Amino acid sequence: MKLTIRKDQLNDAIQQVSKASSSRPAIPILGGIKFDVTHQGVTLTASDTDISIQSFIPVEDGDQIIASIDKPGSVVLPAKFFVEIVKKLPSENVEIEVKDGHQTLVRSGSTDIQMVGLDPEEFPVLPTIDQSESISVPGDLIKSMIRQTVFAASTSEQTPILTGVLWNLQEDQFKFVATDRHRLASRTASVSTESGLRFSNVVIAGKTLAELSKLVPDDNTLVEIVVADNQVLFKIGHVLFFSRILDGTYPDTSKIIPQNFKTELVLHTKKLTDAIDRAYLMSREEKTNIVRLATQDDGMVEISSSSTELGRVTEQLEVKQFTGDPLRVAFNSKYMLDALKVIDSEYLFVGFNGPMSPIIIKPTDHPHSLHLILPYRTTG
Amino acid sequence: MKLTIRKDQLNDAIQQVSKASSSRPAIPILGGIKFDVTHQGVTLTASDTDISIQSFIPVEDGDQIIASIDKPGSVVLPAKFFVEIVKKLPSENVEIEVKDGHQTLVRSGSTDIQMVGLDPEEFPVLPTIDQSESISVPGDLIKSMIRQTVFAASTSEQTPILTGVLWNLQEDQFKFVATDRHRLASRTASVSTESGLRFSNVVIAGKTLAELSKLVPDDNTLVEIVVADNQVLFKIGHVLFFSRILDGTYPDTSKIIPQNFKTELVLHTKKLTDAIDRAYLMSREEKTNIVRLATQDDGMVEISSSSTELGRVTEQLEVKQFTGDPLRVAFNSKYMLDALKVIDSEYLFVGFNGPMSPIIIKPTDHPHSLHLILPYRTTG
Structure with missing residues (x-):
């Protein structure tokens, strides 16, 4: 195997596939990147057996010559070192040549690297997949x-x-x-x-x-x-x-999602997120992350949290829409923030069925997302 | 103590002083920030006894009103929580009021925070320093x-x-x-x-x-x-x-710095840094970080490193000036890179007195910096 290839394209492909190489490989070959060189181009493959990534670099891309192939062939080179050294090579081109016993020479400008290559025959074979339906x-x-x-x-x-x-x-x-x-x-x-x-x-x-x-x-x-x-x-x-694909059967979650609610709120996503974020800072000190939400007689919502050592945060929040029963509920504010941060809509719907039932959060402008959070059972 | 202050200026001052507050304080007061409020402004102080930082926020800065003081006074508030909550407050202004027993109310827009304050009398006193000579x-x-x-x-x-x-x-x-x-x-x-x-x-x-x-x-x-x-x-x-100031007497280092050299090189700083950086990647695999430098008959310098598992990196480096004896020396490439990265000059001088003597590195364009690295004693 012998070729000359442009450093930038080689680097891009190596960065892509290296995510699949094991950082602590059970056997050395799994910490490697396989090079397969033909007259059409260079195929790089990495695999930790759970995931495998393959990237193809064609010899030409439009008018640009990316690689010139002197001799097709294969070799496996250690990923961790190769990922770091390639981007630091001094010239725009990199020459790679495999000698006897997978010994590999990498040359770029005034840099000369001899690398201990591994036998490509030992590299895991990629799964064969029927690609007729996609x-x-x-x-x-x-x-x-x-x-x-x-x-x-x-x-x-x-x-x-x-x-x-x-x-x-x-x-x-x-x-x-x-x-x-x-x-x-x-x-x-x-x-x-x-x-x-x-x-x-x-x-x-x-x-x-x-x-x-x-x-x-x-x-x-x-x-x-x-x-x-x-x-x-x-x-x-x-x-x-x-x-x-993970082995096993995923639990049926369809039955735990309520369709009707005793209390329904529509709130401004960013204002709710910011208020819970401040209450979270206090709740975090207690490790439990407990934040409370309570509807109020004036139609506002109160968000609060407390810590015996630090004190108490209380937030007043305007409600765009409020129907149903008054409510007090406690939840893990970290879980709530995780959900709120991925809702891109301006307003969101929150549905409750009392302090012991799942809380449901949905964007108001489309039905494609749903978040459920189990409340905390708390006293007072 | 009662005042209203602009959030941004309060936040800036808190960020400055909080670096001196202990993240794991031996006693709670050392995890706090002391507020001293007078009609002239607000002084914030934090101290972990090794370092203390004080920042003053004047009530006015030019035309801008920064703080309005209703009642002077002092309190200590927990730094870690306060640092994070202040920047997240919803309004541009923050009201701070100390009640009985150092209990402190912080209000901003729709946010209400009750904080457990601590007694400012217990806060460490800053050192008194004669400031006549500076x-x-x-x-x-x-x-x-x-x-x-x-x-x-x-x-x-x-x-x-x-x-x-x-x-x-x-x-x-x-x-x-x-x-x-x-x-x-x-x-x-x-x-x-x-x-x-x-x-x-x-x-x-x-x-x-x-x-x-x-x-x-x-x-x-x-x-x-x-x-x-x-x-x-x-x-x-x-x-x-x-x-x-640290207790003890610093060792006299003046005698270990040689004034004359048997081998003197002038090298391009960036090219040397890049070459050693590549050799470092290989040397790191051996934990020792050993990189070798050798002058060559053709007037070039060779930088190299090797790892039994990975292979060998060899770099050829042009020399701008070379006087004295031929040389082979081995050193810790991490130490060398640390020094090279803080040299801002285009070229640098390296002086040697054989493979067992200290290596001296200096910029060529001014005499204000000097770096010394002890070589490794290696065989071969």
Whole structure:
């Protein structure tokens, strides 16, 4: 294997795939990036067995020559060192040549690097996926669906299935659900599928989706998604992102979401967020993060929190709409802030069924998002 | 005590002084900020006994009314919570009122905060310092003197005196020295003093100087420095910064700095830094950070490092000037990079007396900076 390649394009592709390489690999090969060089271009692959990322650099892009291939071939190079050194190389071009025993020479300007390469035959094989059925979702949409749900996934490995985000596709409605048993976030979007594609109980690790999100452009470039038996494949331009589907059955959460409410409020999203944020600062001192919300006779809402050592914060909040019973409820303000911060609408709806029942939060201008927070049982 | 004050100015002053409040105070009062309100303005003070910072907010600044004082008085409020809540208050103005038993009400727009205040009589008293003799140094100069030396101070509490930076003033030459026994950095500047002020063995903790640096403006605004028996006072506009002087005698380092060299090189600062930075990435894998420098027959310099697992980096570097004996030397590349990164000159001088003797690095365009690094004793 021997080639010369432009540093910037090589660096971009390495940054993309390196997210899948293990920082503490169980076996050295998993800490590597595989180079596959043909006369068409260079394919880079990294894999920690849970996720695999592949990026293709073509030899030409329009008028620009990106790589000149002297001899096709393959090698695996250590990711961590290579990621850092490539961007610091002194010349615009990098020459890579594999010698006997995978020994690799990297040259750029006055820099000469001999690297211990590994056998590409030992590198994990990417899953084979039937790509006949897929859905296409704009990049900015998939990013906001991830952002609006992933924070509610559990971080505890005690129930591994809850560390994931549940995906369902049915009648062109694509739905994400995440819950850690204390709160739940869901987001739905309409997508157009060929031949009425449907799937259910597809659960993808939250941290995998957070990594995926970084690779997806912030515009309406289409991301193609293929769901197979135990793998999902995302195609983002020249990048392929493979993720394992989590084993197990996701709990049915549809029954815990109330449809009718005894108390309904419409509030200004930013004003509510700011008020709870201030109350949170006080509640944090007590570790519990308990903040109270109470409707008042004058039609306002009072938000409050207290700490025996520090004192008490009390906020008066205007209400745009208030129907139903008076209410006092206590909740974890950190969970509430997490939900409020991903609601992009100016006003939001909050529904209650008394101090012991789930709190439901929804934007007022569309029905695609829903957040649920379980209240605290408190005295007084 | 009762007053109304503009949020932005209150926030700025709180951010300045809060750096001196303990995040884990031994007694609660040291985690507080003291407010002293008079008809002239508000004085905020924080102190962890090692350092104390005081900031004064006048009631008027030019045409602008900053504070309106209803009743003078004093109180101590918990710093950590107050620092975070003030910037998040909803109105441009903040009302603060102390009630019975130091209980304090803070109001801003629709926010009402009751805070548990503490007795100002229990707050540490600031040191009394004879301010008749002082030196004035431009802010940007004192910042660069700190930046160019403080990194070489020791971080180990085993020899507390070496965690500080040594200050000497003699014949209008103001000198900073820091060393951790493996490397040394020194910086001198000419200052004009009244009546030939001089001092020696004034040692100030490195982390204190790093905090001070953040409060000093990045321009030629004068910072006034008063050195007393066991305290140094810095006056920066409306801010007073007090620091304890470290106990003990700083070692005499003048004798370890060679004046003559067997090998002398002049190198391009940025090219040398980049080459060592690349070699550092490889050397880091071996934990030792060993990088080698060797003069070559063709008049170039070779920089290299190696790792048994990863391979070897070799850099060829042009030399602007080379006199004396051929040389091979090994050093800690992290220490070398720390020094190179604070040298602002285009070219630098490096002097050696063989592979076992201290390496000296100086900018070529002025004599005010000097860096010393002890080499590694290596075989081969």
